[in-house]
Amino acid sequence: MSTVSYYTAEGLKKLREELNLLKDVERPRASQAIAEARDKGDLSENAEYDAAKEAQGMLEMKIAKLEEVLATARLIDESQLDISKVLVLSKVRIKNLTNNMELAYTLVAESEADLKSGKISVNSPIGKGLLGKKVGDIAEVVVPNGILKFEILSIER
Numbered sequence: 363m364s365t366v367s368y369y370t371a372e373g374l375k376k377l378r379e380e381l382n383l384l385k386d387v388e389r390p391r392a393s394q395a396i397a398e399a400r401d402k403g404d405l406s407e408n409a410e411y412d413a414a415k416e417a418q419g420m421l422e423m424k425i426a427k428l429e430e431v432l433a434t435a436r437l438i439d440e441s442q443l444d445i446s447k448v449l450v451l452s453k454v455r456i457k458n459l460t461n462n463m464e465l466a467y468t469l470v471a472e473s474e475a476d477l478k479s480g481k482i483s484v485n486s487p488i489g490k491g492l493l494g495k496k497v498g499d500i501a502e503v504v505v506p507n508g509i510l511k512f513e514i515l516s517i518e519r
Contacts, residue, residue: 367431368438368450373474377435381428384421392418431473445519448492450484452519456492456512459500464515469493488512 369377396418399411438450448454453468467482469492475483482489488510491503495514503510 366434366436367471369435369471370438370474373471374435374437377428377432384425388421392421446496448495448517452517454492454517455515457515459511459513
């Protein structure tokens with residue numbers, strides 16, 4: 363049983379593009395590799411054929427997984443989100459109370475997370491700790507090294 367995942371329009375578009383690439387480009391390429399290996403003779407001793415079939419199986423599994431994700435994906439309606447507290451798609455400025463360092467993150471779905479661009483997953487320890495908090499609240503985040511405390515400085519959409 364799958365759970366519903368929430369995505370931005372950009373995130374859904376990337377998933378669909380990846381699925382189309384796998385179906386329209388990679389699937390025919392895998393079939394071609396199998397056909398070429400089959401033409402090389404005895405299939406019982408043909409390692410190239412076995413490898414091509416294995417690759418095709420992995421590709422089909424990846425396609426099925428992406429189709430399942432897309433079937434349970436829901437687009438986030440930003441106009442319905444409460445801007446007074448931290449939710450998915452919130453742009454949050456926080457201050458680490460241990461070292462007084464300020465950080466800015468956007469909370470996104472797990473598949474859209476990219477730390478380099480400041481996007482963290484709502485399922486990450488920091489994301490979970492920030493969810494539901496309001497400006498001025500202190501979020502306590504449990505990490506392997508202990509507990510980090512962050513003050514919520516601002517929330518934007």
